[in-house]
Amino acid sequence: MKKLNWGIVGAGRIAHQFAADMATVANSELYAVAARDETRAQAFAEQYQADVAYGDYQQLFNDENVDAVYIATPHNLHFEQAKAAMLAGKSVLCEKPITVSQQESEALFQIAKEQQVYLIEGMWTYFLPAIKQAQQWVEEGKIGKLLHVKADFGYPQVYSPDAREFDVDLAGGCVFEMGIYPIAIAQLFSSLSPDSIYATASFAPNGVEDDVSFIINYPDMTATLGTSFKCKLQNWAYIIGDKGYIAIPDFWRASQCYLYELDTQVDSFNDQRITIGFDYEINAVSDDILSGRLTSDIVTPNSSNTFQQLINQVKTYIK
Structure with missing residues (x-):
């Protein structure tokens, strides 16, 4: 079975959970990790047997061996990092919320369409x-x-x-x-x-x-x-x-x-699973990318744009 080479951006709690579950997925392999602190990235790579560790995100985006990128950084960084990854030709799974505004979300999906790369928001709940x-x-x-x-x-x-x-x-x-x-x-x-x-x-x-x-x-x-x-x-x-x-x-x-x-x-x-549950999302997204699909039928671009619209409406109401 062909495996998708993943790069992880960020080395926090959710990145650790994602990497642990990836080890159980047949069509995916953790190849690289990047963090602001290279020492932290190296420790993460060693723990999860990734091949490469970077102290710079763009280096990971530019790595020709990386097929897809999982972004697990703070919310406000998602837009620029997902944009940079896609402009480097990478498919992207970006942790939710995918952005912090509907305008940013719509812009990201437009970039994905122009670059002909896969983009999905990491609403892992939908895959359970x-x-x-x-x-x-x-x-x-x-x-x-x-x-x-x-x-x-x-x-x-x-x-x-x-x-x-x-x-x-x-x-x-x-x-x-x-x-x-x-x-x-x-x-x-x-x-x-x-x-x-x-x-x-x-x-x-x-x-x-x-x-x-x-x-x-x-x-x-x-x-x-x-x-x-x-x-x-x-x-x-x-x-x-x-x-x-x-x-x-x-x-x-x-x-x-x-x-x-x-x-x-x-x-x-x-489901009696022994994993955290990210493996269902990882498997489905990897299958999409390996099959040449550019969007998910489960977490669609419209879903992500609607999440942002509703969040904005709630936050506007309570101001």
Whole structure:
């Protein structure tokens, strides 16, 4: 089997998780890693048996042996790094949020089209088997007519204006950091544009939002969503119809889901995986690229542009 040679940009927590799961994927191989600190990059490469370590991102982009690049740096760096990688002829999987504005997102997909390279936002949740099972139950009419999606994602974060999560200059705030997950799960179950958005928020001392509750009214259903740096939320998603509902524990990294008719559980699913779950995304994206496709059918350019539109609407509402 032909393997795709990956380069990873960034050596933080998510990059480590991504690299660990890549080792289980048959059509992918970690070839290179780049970080601002070359010593850190070398340690990362040694840990995950990558061939090359760079202390400069552009060197990785220019490496002719790199087929695809995974970008796992702070949000505000995504646009320039993804652009540079694509201009160097590389396919790109960019961690979510792909950018910090709809204009940037649209510009990136236009560059990908012009360069004829693959570009996808790393909404790994969409690739998880439990999420696909939930979609199948909805499509089969198991819960009847879809009426509500309820989802939240929050973990307490110790406030520091210099921490990446709160840093104004790094697009800090809980909506970009965590809120994109509830927004994405709601959008997954409605392909329609929202009619209206209502939101309420509290703010950290430096002005970034640290707790947000919001309602998105779609023509076909209502999404009640939340995100927080102040507390751990339940972090479940509920997909609710007029005949039943689906409960998805820890939906952003879902490994299981449950189907209910009123109060009775009638079906369940557990993928019993031993990985974190990035391997499903890695395998699908690598297969797309090896097959010559330029976009994903799962996380489409329109999906990413819509995420940015909704995030902007929420952040505008709470200002």
